[in-house]
Structure formats: C-alpha cells, structure tokens
Amino acid sequence: MNAVDPSSSILITDEPIACDMALARFTERAKGAGAIVSFIGLVRDQRTDQTVTGLELQHYPGFTEKQIARFCEMAYARWSLADFQIIHRVGTMTPHDAIVFVSTAAVHRRAAFEACDFLMDYLKSEAPFWKKEYRNGEAVWIEPRAEDHIDKQRWES
Numbered sequence: 001m002n003a004v005d006p007s008s009s010i011l012i013t014d015e016p017i018a019c020d021m022a023l024a025r026f027t028e029r030a031k032g033a034g035a036i037v038s039f040i041g042l043v044r045d046q047r048t049d050q051t052v053t054g055l056e057l058q059h060y061p062g063f064t065e066k067q068i069a070r071f072c073e074m075a076y077a078r079w080s081l082a083d084f085q086i087i088h089r090v091g092t093m094t095p096h097d098a099i100v101f102v103s104t105a106a107v108h109r110r111a112a113f114e115a116c117d118f119l120m121d122y123l124k125s126e127a128p129f130w131k132k133e134y135r136n137g138e139a140v141w142i143e144p145r146a147e148d149h150i151d152k153q154r155w156e157s
Helices: 019-029 063-079 109-126 146-153
Strands: 010-013 035-042 050-059 083-089 091-093 098-106 129-135 138-142
Touching: 010 063, 019 035, 019 083, 019 098, 035 109, 063 083, 063 098, 063 109, 083 109, 098 109, 109 146
Parallel strands: 010 083
Antiparallel strands: 035 098, 050 091, 050 129, 083 098, 129 138
C-alpha cells in the first residue's frame, strides 16, 4: 500500500463524526479519481422488538487500527484504490449518531462501490470492537450477526 498511508486514512475517535466535512476533505484529497463512494453507519433505535437507547463501543488502541489497516491493504490491492478513509467512533452514542464513515476512491465506480462494501463487511465482522447495547434499561454485549459473517464470506472466494 505505497500510495496511501493508513495512519492518515484511519481514525478511531470518541468525538462525533462530522460526515459532511469528512466527505469534503476526502473529495479534495482524492482529486483525479473517477469515482468516490461513501457509507455512513448509524446507531439503530430498534433491535428486533426492543428499543435501543444507546450503544457503547470499546477498542484496544493501536491494535484496532492495525487490524483495520490490514483490511484496507486487502481492498487497496484488490481494487487498485486511489484512496480510502475510515473514521470509526468509539465511546457512548445514542440512536441516529454516526458510528462509521467509510469512503473509497478509484478510477472506476464499480471498484469504488465494491471496495467500500468490502471494507464495511470486514469492519462489521472482523474489526476488534466490543459493543454494548442499552435496551429497555439493560446493557447487553452484542456480537456480529450471522449475516455479517455471510456477507464477508463472499469476498473470500
């Protein structure tokens, strides 16, 4: 991954994500790309039949970024990305807060779409975050869903 420095492209923060500003900065940085795709993941307010009032994400500083950089290296090599950006929130959040912002830039749109999708599948299923949901007055640790692992498997063939 010579063209993109993962240390400047991956940010784990406990501050709210200003997605509009992040996209504007990324668009400026990715000049020359033919396509930019971005994704914003939000805290849900429902899980099955229960109301979610909050979400807490924990991580292991340094290790989490290293693992995410590994996913980014895979995407960069597979789709010859021009650039990427991942901003992931940790700490305590409420419904509708942005948890994650992912942007990819490539020469062609298909590569940018697929790389963004790939990165989200790996973030959902493999990134070392510990998630606790607050539902109906209880705190519940949550794991990736079976669907998250199935989504990731399609990239492994």
